[in-house]
Amino acid sequence: MTAASPPEVLRAPLVVEFPFTRSLGPVQSAFLTGLRDSVVLGVKTADGRVLVPPVEYDPVTSEEIRDLVEVAATGTVTTWAWNERPRPHQPLDTPFAWVLVKLDGADTALLHALDAPGPEAVSTGMRVRVRWAAERTGAITDIACFEPYDGPAAAAAPAPHDGVFQDPVTGIVAEARLDYTYSPGRAQTAYINALSEQRTVGERCPSCHKVYVPPRGACPTCGVATTDQVEVGPAGTVTTFCIVNIKARNLDIEVPYVYAHIALDGAGLALHGRIGGIPYDQVRMGLRVEPVWTEGGRHPDHYRPTGEPDADYDAYKELI
């Protein structure tokens, strides 16, 4: 490695999980409750087409549709795709076919998985039937998958259904988790690496000469790259602050405490930090502070007074 080689860019796992709670309208509620009870419902349009899965508005006329009908749990594959390598969360963990299935009695097709031994066992037009999940909660996954089926249609024609069930499902929780590997890029890697040495570095804009900390690689005023690295601090000035009176969950800090904007010496804008080592009601604008690092900490735990005289207002008023 030569001296000119840039430092290795930092990487870390980043997990995004969100359990969206979604309410169901009358049509989707009936459909998903029906799946829980092994009944497949569709909805009938004004011109007599049966849509499965059902929707609340006619996709052609936009008219509200509420006319529920029961269709068969058997059907015909309208198109398919062989999935040799199932991905996480998909319905089956062995190779399977994705299929669009037109259930007997329906005029539109439902997307799901088909359990089949191999692609040679799958074809457009083949007959299939629902394989119900052992435990059903009122979700599309109550259909575990489809399976090949040689028999006749389970019902000849769609039958009217009132959509009324015991204990209807009115909502679903749409769980999702996505895994990322986050890289902060060159500028923030340098900032984070410097913090591990208890130093704070920013970057200077070559055009307006303002020093950004933390640096993000660009000057938002001039729209140009900030490449000139500058060490700032360690001491700084409180430019403004607030007193926090609500204790955050999982946060081991006694209230009230002070959260402040701190302009480190040499920085062109303030960053955030907690102020400690002084009663909360004695913190003031212009207070001179310095970072306090804890053992193994990757960033200052808090800032405490340096004991210097307060900074003159004119010295920091542009940074508020």
Added chain:
Amino acid sequence: MTGPRTSRYARDVAVVAFAQSDHRRRTDELSEVEMVMPVLHRVLAATGLKAGEIGFTCSGSSDYLAGRAFSFTMTLDGVGAWPPISESHVETDGAWALHEAWVKLQTGEADTALVYAYGKSSPGSVRDVLTRQLDPYYLAPLWPDSVALAALQAQALLDAGETDEPALAAIAARSRADAAANPHAQLRGDVPQGDYQVRPLRTGDCPPVGDGAAAVILAAGDLARRLCERPAWITGIDHRIEAHGLGLRDLTDSPSTRIAARHAGLFDAPVDTAELHAPFSSQEVVLRKALGLGDTVAVNPSGGPLAANPMMAAGLIRIGEAAARIHRGASDRAVAHATSGPCLQQNLVAVLEGDAR
């Protein structure tokens, strides 16, 4: 002559500059703003405009790619957003950001617009990420990935006799051969068709996953001609959407593309160039039919999305590539298409024309 040959709108608006990054599989060393900023500088330099002189700025991107909320606000640092600028964002492909900017210019509220788009797919698994844009009740819980959904569409085309696997392989080969002349493309030249990813689609039928950015500048009226020797006038632009249930649609056709094309005036006169946002080889078959493109039209001479498909930028790149051919005199009338969502769910069509020669 003071405008395009045909005009159906209040103002004549043209693409006057286009720039894009080199599209790569990973760009770990670059934050998003670091990836976008050089592209912004290049597109501004092409017109001589400074960032502060732009009347309206609009961007396209998606938080789900980065895994962070409001990620687009970070890239505004590359625009020079202070003092405050007139700015907007669409959470989809930048082609739709261009449409919004075009509307802004039509209203007379601005005379120039900077449109940019970017996507870093490398931090996550884009096939899984894209499942989160699906209907949350009936589709998303099954996690059908983008390749699987495109494969269902491809099989429907095979069953209908609209194409066959050798024809799909030929589309892939032609795209990557054409991309050999495109220094920005990610996949170029002789790329093996490979194994099935989700049958009937092979690796070669699928777009590369990569990171990249693009930007264009729009200008209205005489200003466009002052900024660009041969402006690419937007003589028509429209976008339409299919019903979202895949099982409600005929996957072998794209009526939304056809309607958008008709409203954009595509069928009023022949085109010589088509830049199609067909991330999968099979989707080019659908789009050629919907747009009525004959064999004389140069389709995706840039290599198209099979050569580089940076999410959220690839559609804007189609408009940019079509405009760039008009700028350099390689095209007189071109169609550009952008898509979003599974199986060509949403489609935007723009018709671009150069001044008569």
